């Protein structure tokens with residue numbers, strides 16, 4: 001059985017885009033690989049270092065979201081990065097052999113330095129973000145890493161580091177391959193990418209009333225002004241959702257929308273019912289876990305213990321190879 005490591009930064013609650021893209025994919029992988037799922041709290045600090053007050057709670061909420069969405073802590077190891085100090089040690093060791101330009105030319109780094117204003121990101125930690133990610137992956141000798149397209153440069157950097165390390169010190173690490181997660185099929189409610197910063201999300205923690213309200217505000221075909229104007233499902237956001245959540249009724253909805261016999265308000269009602277039903281089991285699990293903070297703490301402690309076994313063994317092999 002191969003090994004997988006993947007992680008997410010605990011920067012807020014998960015939304016439908018995460019669920020349909022990342023989490024449902026992780027769920028499947030749990031049966032095919034030995035999986036390590038990591039809450040990357042050190043990575044969160046690389047950009048949120050000025051105010052870490054929400055960090056601990058965000059870690060907990062992320063674990064609750066994962067469990068509620070069906071990640072199984074008995075199949076997979078769920079842990080918090082900062083509980084396994086070996087990540088930091090390996091990061092330091094890898095920093096010795098990483099040429100600065102490899103980090104400076106990283107497209108995610110260049111992009112974020114340009115786009116994110118209002119935070120001082122000219123720090124050593126932020127530049128080293130992808131290297132810390134490489135340490136995460138190599139510490140478990142992961143064969144594969146499920147990631148979105150935006151993370152491919154980090155995987156490529158990891159592979160370059162592996163080649164350099166193995167060339168200098170003898171073969172210790174395997175080159176991990178990327179398991180590309182298909183981009184989520186749900187757009188945000190306004191048609192842009194679903195993202196917390198656009199305020200166009202449905203969060204896993206939203207209750208039924210909130211979901212209904214958010215869907216009521218979704219952007220549809222701008223030419224469908226009255227409820228009996230004919231609409232164009234192919235450019236309609238709500239219809240894109242209906243394809244996923246109500247596939248069996250789509251042909252009927254499509255025909256009626258085109259004819260002008262189905263108004264958007266009613267159509268959105270159908271969708272809201274379907275999304276609420278889809279999220280129902282997630283909500284039930286969520287409310288159960290929210291009442292058990294001790295359970296989450298224990299689960300993380302247990303995950304850290306399991307992760308540490310592998311991390312300690314691989315770190316000591318790397319230290320030996322490096323003459324330490």
Ligand code: TRP
Pocket residue numbers: 005006007008009040043132133136137145146147151
């Ligand atoms: N950088 C990843 C993201 O933002 C999170 C992450 C941290 C990660 N360490 C990782 C992903 C290791 C995969 C493997 O999504």
